[in-house]
Amino acid sequence: MSDQSLSPVQASSTLWIALRSRSLILGLVLTLTFVAAALISFVWVPYDITTLDIANKIKGPSALHWLGTDHYGRDILSMIMQGARTSIAVAVLAVGIGMLIGVPLGLWAAARRGSLLDEVIMRTNDLVFAFPSLLIAVMITSAFGPSATNAIIAIGIFNIPVFARLTRSSALSLWQRDYILAARVAGKGAARISWEHILPNITNMMIVQGTIQFSLGILAEAGLSYVGLGAQPPTASWGRMLADSQTFISFAPHMALFPGLAILLTVLGLNLMGDGLRDLFDPKLRRGRT
Amino acid sequence: MIRYTLTRLTSLILSLVAASVVIFAAIEVLPGDPASVMLGVNAQEDTLAALRTELGLDQAPVERYLTWVSGMVHGDFGVSYTYRTPVAQMIVDRLQVSLPLALYALALTVLIAFPVGIWAASRRGSFADVSVMGLTQLGVAIPNFWFAMLMVLVFAINLQWFSAGGFTGWGEGPLLAIKSLTLPAIALALPQASILARVMRSALLDTLSEDFIRTARAKGLTRRQALWRHALRNAMIPVLTIIGMQFSFLLAGGIIIENVFYLPGLGRLIFQAISARDLIVVESVVMLLVFAVVMVNFMVELAYAFVDPRLRVRR
Numbered sequence: 001m002s003d004q005s006l007s008p009v010q011a012s013s014t015l016w017i018a019l020r021s022r023s024l025i026l027g028l029v030l031t032l033t034f035v036a037a038a039l040i041s042f043v044w045v046p047y048d049i050t051t052l053d054i055a056n057k058i059k060g061p062s063a064l065h066w067l068g069t070d071h072y073g074r075d076i077l078s079m080i081m082q083g084a085r086t087s088i089a090v091a092v093l094a095v096g097i098g099m100l101i102g103v104p105l106g107l108w109a110a111a112r113r114g115s116l117l118d119e120v121i122m123r124t125n126d127l128v129f130a131f132p133s134l135l136i137a138v139m140i141t142s143a144f145g146p147s148a149t150n151a152i153i154a155i156g157i158f159n160i161p162v163f164a165r166l167t168r169s170s171a172l173s174l175w176q177r178d179y180i181l182a183a184r185v186a187g188k189g190a191a192r193i194s195w196e197h198i199l200p201n202i203t204n205m206m207i208v209q210g211t212i213q214f215s216l217g218i219l220a221e222a223g224l225s226y227v228g229l230g231a232q233p234p235t236a237s238w239g240r241m242l243a244d245s246q247t248f249i250s251f252a253p254h255m256a257l258f259p260g261l262a263i264l265l266t267v268l269g270l271n272l273m274g275d276g277l278r279d280l281f282d283p284k285l286r287r288g289r290t
Numbered sequence: 291m292i293r294y295t296l297t298r299l300t301s302l303i304l305s306l307v308a309a310s311v312v313i314f315a316a317i318e319v320l321p322g323d324p325a326s327v328m329l330g331v332n333a334q335e336d337t338l339a340a341l342r343t344e345l346g347l348d349q350a351p352v353e354r355y356l357t358w359v360s361g362m363v364h365g366d367f368g369v370s371y372t373y374r375t376p377v378a379q380m381i382v383d384r385l386q387v388s389l390p391l392a393l394y395a396l397a398l399t400v401l402i403a404f405p406v407g408i409w410a411a412s413r414r415g416s417f418a419d420v421s422v423m424g425l426t427q428l429g430v431a432i433p434n435f436w437f438a439m440l441m442v443l444v445f446a447i448n449l450q451w452f453s454a455g456g457f458t459g460w461g462e463g464p465l466l467a468i469k470s471l472t473l474p475a476i477a478l479a480l481p482q483a484s485i486l487a488r489v490m491r492s493a494l495l496d497t498l499s500e501d502f503i504r505t506a507r508a509k510g511l512t513r514r515q516a517l518w519r520h521a522l523r524n525a526m527i528p529v530l531t532i533i534g535m536q537f538s539f540l541l542a543g544g545i546i547i548e549n550v551f552y553l554p555g556l557g558r559l560i561f562q563a564i565s566a567r568d569l570i571v572v573e574s575v576v577m578l579l580v581f582a583v584v585m586v587n588f589m590v591e592l593a594y595a596f597v598d599p600r601l602r603v604r605r
Contacts, residue, residue: 123301127308130583132542135576139316142564142572143327215431222433223546227561242436246550249439250447260436268431 024276030269034262038084047075049082049236058252068254070244076255080262082236086148087266090230091217093152095210098159103206105160106167107198111190113172122168125161133158133220137229148231151224155217166209170202204281208274215270222263238263294595302588309580310362314355317573323347328371328567341371345570358573367574372566377574380559387457387555388548391471391478392540398479399486399536406483407490412517414495423491429484434543438477438550445473455552474551478543482536489532493525500524526597534590538583 047053047065053073061068067076109121137154144150171194174180183193224230225239233240238259245255318324325341326333341347346354361368367377406426410419446454452473458466497503498521506516545557552558556575563571 123304127305127312130305130309130538130580130587131312132538132579132583134542134545135579138545138560138564138572139313139576142567142569143317143320219433223435223543226435227546227549229564242433242439246439249443253443256436256439256443260433260440263433263436264428264431267433268427271427271431 021276021279023272024280027269027272027274027276030265031273034084034266034269035088037081038088041078041081041085045075045078045081047078049074049078050234058248058255060252060254067258068252070241070255071248071252076241076258079236079241080238080259083238083241083259084262084266086225086231086235086237087218087221087263090148090152090155090221091214094155094159094217094220095213097152097156098163098213099206099210102160102163103167103199106164107171107194109164109168110171110175110198111194113175118168121164125164128157129161131158134223137224141229146229146232148225148235148237151221151230154224154229155220158220159213159217162213163206163209166205167202170205171198174198174201204277208278208281211270211274211277215267215274218263218267218270291595295592298588298591302584305584306581309584310359310577311355313573313577313580314351314358317569317576318354319351324569328569330567344371362574362577368570370563370568370571372563372568372571377571380571381556381574381578384554384556384559386460387471387553388541388544388557390467391474391544391548391553391555392537394468394471394475395478395482395540395544396533396537398475399482399540400533402479402483403486403490406487408494408517408522410487411491411494411498412514414491419491423488426484426487429480430488432481434477434481435546435550437480438474438547441473441477442550455550457553457555470551471553474544474547474553477550478540478547482540486529486532486536490525490529493528494521497521497524523597527594530590530593530597534586534593537586541582542579 053069055073056065056069057071057073059065059069059073065075065077067080070076070079105121105125109118112118133155136157137151140150140154174197180193180197183197188196221230221237222239222242225237226243227239228243230239231237241259242256245252245259249256323338323342325338325345325347329338329341346357349357358368365378367381369375370377370380373380406422410422413419442454445451453470457470460467494517498517503516503521506520507513511519544555545560547553548555548557549561556579560572560575562568563575
């Protein structure tokens, strides 16, 4: 009923682009907040979390303890700050493992596309893909005992086929391009072409995927440490905090609320940032896809 | 179609063989001596020796592997070291919780994601689309076990509509059993439904921009008719792929959710087995879950060929 100056199509796409860039900004702010919290925790936290203060246990949020205290009287804000360290470290290292192994494998498979080597690499990837990171963690833990390192390895192994597949499929389409043909005519070998021409052209995509895997890594780390397969006490970890809070949830919901919110907001921030970056790198996608 | 099925079947068998080798190597060969892992550092030498004989550790790894695999093929998963019961029986008992839970969660995922995804795609760019997609963004980011804890707080502790955990068993009537699986299933389904709704929406939007949709519209179909008759079926390939992957996540993710609700499923079994260092149980349950994942992928590939006849000829 009211006449609009913009047609519905124009209005909606403007709305999307605005929302998209806003999502990038919101994502960046959320992510940087938690990265900053983790970094600050190296030099300063409100309270030392290694000293127990039983007299002040299970207190709700107050002026002294902004997010309250846990069942040992430890300050929850301080624990969340140090937990951010664990989450970020595990996720970054796991993404690093996935990229450092997966990307070269994908490049190699694409350079030798159709060969036995390509087939072997891709089938091995399919196989690894059949093991959810939780199961990899279960296997490693049953053999070597639980630790944050095992969580990193488990999530990292799970990331390898993700990067290998993406690298291979995007590299394959690049190999068809004329400038690659030109490079081959110029006498460059497959390895050099992969390094000099393919890799720079897939970097953006890897950054976007890295952001997504980073957020999945945070979720996976939280899940693993919740069931006791991740970081062990006294290392602070969001998943462990949630596991500890479960017994007290009926009368101390704040113990469960804040670590969970920390995970939610970090993951949300990374996802928004990933979406925003993808749109930024690839204007073709500025149509509001997933 | 037969050739397609046979190729897929061969790769299914190869994956299972490879997976079993990996699992066996990781759990029985990598740690060195499984007997000392199971009994701990303070074990007596003669207990260790007895366990080694019982597990057949005096045999070569290849021989042990073959015994393990041929046992599994015949439904014999060995005997649990801590419970002294056949592992196969334990798995069957636990599956009565885990499998219905995963299926329930999958049903919820599809029932939520399809309408939401289709609705958002058909109103692309509208306020409704933007807000629904914003909500799914939250759904994707929420840790499911935390969401489960919050639901326990609200629906079990405060409102007392559901019990906070435990499982009544199927003997007390299916309704009670389904009720005790409801909160866990919602917790598992919510993040997956958010992912699937987003995939559904973008797959639909992709197909809606194709030429054949324009042809259908030119033929006089309304946008809605074109969506339901032509776009939906063509959008199913990416959606099916994701559903297949999600079922594996639901089965494996159930391991964590079962812990929140104290459900006696495979997840509880695997953690009890880990803390009791019962490697036989861990090995078998992991193999079973990987088997489920590989089987589901196989069925998804057959479903592709069913939805898209072009795939029956290719490869």
